[in-house]
Amino acid sequence: MTQDFRKIDMYQCTWCGKIFRTDRLHRCKFRPSYRNCFSCRHCRGVIVERTEDGYTDKTINCEEGLHTSILTIAQKQWELSCPKWQIMDDYRGRETYAVNVMEEKRRAVMTEDSGDDDLPF
Numbered sequence: 001m002t003q004d005f006r007k008i009d010m011y012q013c014t015w016c017g018k019i020f021r022t023d024r025l026h027r028c029k030f031r032p033s034y035r036n037c038f039s040c041r042h043c044r045g046v047i048v049e050r051t052e053d054g055y056t057d058k059t060i061n062c063e064e065g066l067h068t069s070i071l072t073i074a075q076k077q078w079e080l081s082c083p084k085w086q087i088m089d090d091y092r093g094r095e096t097y098a099v100n101v102m103e104e105k106r107r108a109v110m111t112e113d114s115g116d117d118d119l120p121f
C-alpha cells in the first residue's frame with residue numbers, strides 16, 4: 001500500500017516564501033537574525049558597477065556608509081552580523097525588503113541594473 005505514495009516533506013520559508021524540502025538546509029538571506037542588509041533599514045538599494053572585463057560588482061548602498069559587496073555577504077552565508085544593523089519597520093521578510101528598497105529606487109535611482117528580477121539583487 002505504501003508504495004502507492006511518495007512521502008513529501010515540504011515547508012515554506014517564513015522569510016522568503018519559497019518552498020523547500022525539509023531535508024535541505026535553507027539559509028534564508030532575509031532572516032533577520034543574520035543581521036545583514038536584506039532586513040536592514042539602512043539599505044538604500046544596490047550600486048551595480050561593471051568592470052572592463054565584464055564582471056559585475058554589486059555593492060549595498062548603505063546610508064551608514066558600510067558599502068558591503070553582495071559577494072562578501074554571500075560568502076558569509078548571509079550572516080553578516082553588521083554592527084549598524086537595524087531591522088526595517090514591520091519587517092516580514094522578502095516582501096518588506098522589496099517594498100522598502102523599490103520605493104527608495106524610485107526616489108533615487110542607484111542602479112543601472114535593468115534585469116527582469118523583481119528585486120535589485
Ligand SMILES: [Zn+2]
Pocket residue numbers: 013014015016017018026027028029030
Ligand atoms: Zn527563505
